[in-house]
Amino acid sequence: MDFLLSGIMAITWQQCVMYLVGGVLIYLAIQKGFEPSLLLPMGFGAILVNLPASGVINQTLAGIGETNGIIQWLFEVGIEASEALPILLFIGIGAMIDFGPLLSQPIMFLFGAAAQFGIFAAVLFAAFMGFDITDAASIGIIGAADGPTSILVSQMLNSKYVGAIAVAAYSYMALVPIIQPFAIKLVTTKKERQIKMPYNPKSVSKMTRILFPIIVTFIAGLVAPMSVALVGFLMFGNLIRECGVLESLSDAAQNMLANLITLLLGMTIAFSMRADVFVNIETVMIMAIGLLAFVFDTIGGVLFAKLINLFRKEKINPMIGAAGISAFPMSSRVVQKMALKEDPTNILIMHAAGANVSGQIASVVAGGMIMSLVANYIK
Amino acid sequence: MNIETILIALDMMWKGMFGIFTVIILITLIVMLLTKISKDETDKEDI
Numbered sequence: 001m002d003f004l005l006s007g008i009m010a011i012t013w014q015q016c017v018m019y020l021v022g023g024v025l026i027y028l029a030i031q032k033g034f035e036p037s038l039l040l041p042m043g044f045g046a047i048l049v050n051l052p053a054s055g056v057i058n059q060t061l062a063g064i065g066e067t068n069g070i071i072q073w074l075f076e077v078g079i080e081a082s083e084a085l086p087i088l089l090f091i092g093i094g095a096m097i098d099f100g101p102l103l104s105q106p107i108m109f110l111f112g113a114a115a116q117f118g119i120f121a122a123v124l125f126a127a128f129m130g131f132d133i134t135d136a137a138s139i140g141i142i143g144a145a146d147g148p149t150s151i152l153v154s155q156m157l158n159s160k161y162v163g164a165i166a167v168a169a170y171s172y173m174a175l176v177p178i179i180q181p182f183a184i185k186l187v188t189t190k191k192e193r194q195i196k197m198p199y200n201p202k203s204v205s206k207m208t209r210i211l212f213p214i215i216v217t218f219i220a221g222l223v224a225p226m227s228v229a230l231v232g233f234l235m236f237g238n239l240i241r242e243c244g245v246l247e248s249l250s251d252a253a254q255n256m257l258a259n260l261i262t263l264l265l266g267m268t269i270a271f272s273m274r275a276d277v278f279v280n281i282e283t284v285m286i287m288a289i290g291l292l293a294f295v296f297d298t299i300g301g302v303l304f305a306k307l308i309n310l311f312r313k314e315k316i317n318p319m320i321g322a323a324g325i326s327a328f329p330m331s332s333r334v335v336q337k338m339a340l341k342e343d344p345t346n347i348l349i350m351h352a353a354g355a356n357v358s359g360q361i362a363s364v365v366a367g368g369m370i371m372s373l374v375a376n377y378i379k
Numbered sequence: 380m381n382i383e384t385i386l387i388a389l390d391m392m393w394k395g396m397f398g399i400f401t402v403i404i405l406i407t408l409i410v411m412l413l414t415k416i417s418k419d420e421t422d423k424e425d426i
Contacts, residue, residue: 106410113396113403120392127388130380136388205417208410215409223402361406362399369398373391 010052014275021273022046025167034174037259038147038266042167045071045270057271074264075271079155079162085265086148086155087233092258093148093360094213094237095250097328101354103208104201108320108351110304112358115324116366117300118143122293123370129285135159137374139286142169143293144363145176146326149230151269153367157374163272164283168290176330179291181338183298184322192306193342195317199350209242220365226375227368234364298322301355316351323352326363332356 025043029036048056049071057069078085102108123140131139138159141150150169154162172179184193213235220231241250272278301321309315319335332352339346 103410103414106407106414109403109407109410110400113399116399117396120388120395123391124385124388127384128380131384132381133384133387133391136384137391202414202418203421204414205421208413208417211413212410215413216406219405219409220402223405224398358403362403365402366395366399369395370391373394377387377391 007052012275014279015050015052017279018046018050018273018275021167021278022050025171028171028174032174035147035170037262038170039174041263041266042170042270042273045267046273048267049270049273050275057274071267071271074268078264078268079151083152083155083229085261085268086152087229089148089258089261089265090230090233090364091237091240092253092261094234094239095241095253096258097234097238097241097357097360099209099212099238099357100204101201101350102357103204103212105351105354107308108354109358109361110308111301111321111324111355112360112362113324114304114321115297115301115355115359116144116362118145118293118295118297118325119366119370121296121300122289125289125292126285129289131282131285133377134374135161137370138162138165139289140293141165141367141370142172142286142290143297144326144366145169145173145294145297145331145359146363146367147173148265149326149363149367151265152230153370156371160277161282161286163269163274163278164286165290166269166272168287171287172290172294173327173330176294176325176327177334177337179294180298180322180325180331180334183295184302184319184335184338187299187302187306188318190342192318193338194346195315196343196346197314197317197320197348197351199347201350206242206244210239213239213242216361220361220368224365224368224372226371227365230364230367231361234360294325297325301325317346317348320348320351320355323355324359324362325356326359328356328360329353331359 022043025039028034029040056071119140122143123136126136126139134157138154141153154165217235221228301324302318305318305321323331323335335352336349339348
């Protein structure tokens, strides 16, 4: 009967921890509705890869030799070899984004840049905690509040902690409605949160909408060449959406492509959640630094809005700065909800949405910038 | 804790934020210019 019990006998306590982690991710996805499209496949994948001698990862069997596992193959081909999965997902994301609220109020672009501060604050925290610069930079990118960017950058920098970084990035994105109100209240007064902003958008021509993705690709590509894969595919998706002659492709990118890749990405990234590489003190440290990254993103955006207010006659509600993170549309909804709580007549959603989509561009530029800078330091 | 890594992280912080703001400000200026050009053309058509 030993052959029936060999699997159970081979379970380690670290694997039991991973079953628990997988269960928690599935619970958060189903019961709490936190990023279910990613957390559910990741949670289930975490269980799959941690079963003893699991067939979803490569194994060496006595008398048979090497056998291939599907999740390991997907990881090696789709993420490790080419980063294809996260990059292709950007076509879908680009096709989903309407940059209209941003193009009609260009000043909102600045908040997307300011709210990337958490990335660099997190790099500093990670360096303080003893991580080397490539791992610190990979951990810092959690502050981009953008799952695919976090996976891509940490994988490109060859980080040992891709799994923990992906879990932190997606978990905290899901927790934005809890993290951001706390951080915003830390640095704003009730009076500041009550500031009203009239919405007088400038009209956006079709030419502007079409030229915008091309121009962004050029500028980002020339200043931060490493961001081309991220920005280029994001903007390609947006060009498909805005050109007006590729509706079926735009529809396919927004729905079929994005859904298919999301489905595979969650399962694939679970390969890096094997107990032997995931259950350690570094994972706990990464989760803590990731939380700080989101808090400092928010604080960075809010303080920047306060700084701009020093020079403006028409004041900006500083909460708009917090919407400059990439978590769309959660962050803009959080800001609107807080504004309504302070003053039921205060409508900030369009301003916040503008800052929020700017955060999507700024986060991928930040990803490229991090890769370029790290490459310079380690060469 | 390695002082050299911390100094690199600080260097990365200012360079990174400066780089992101450079890209974003350039994009902002071009979008403003595009908006102005298309507004001028619309005004001309109206006249």
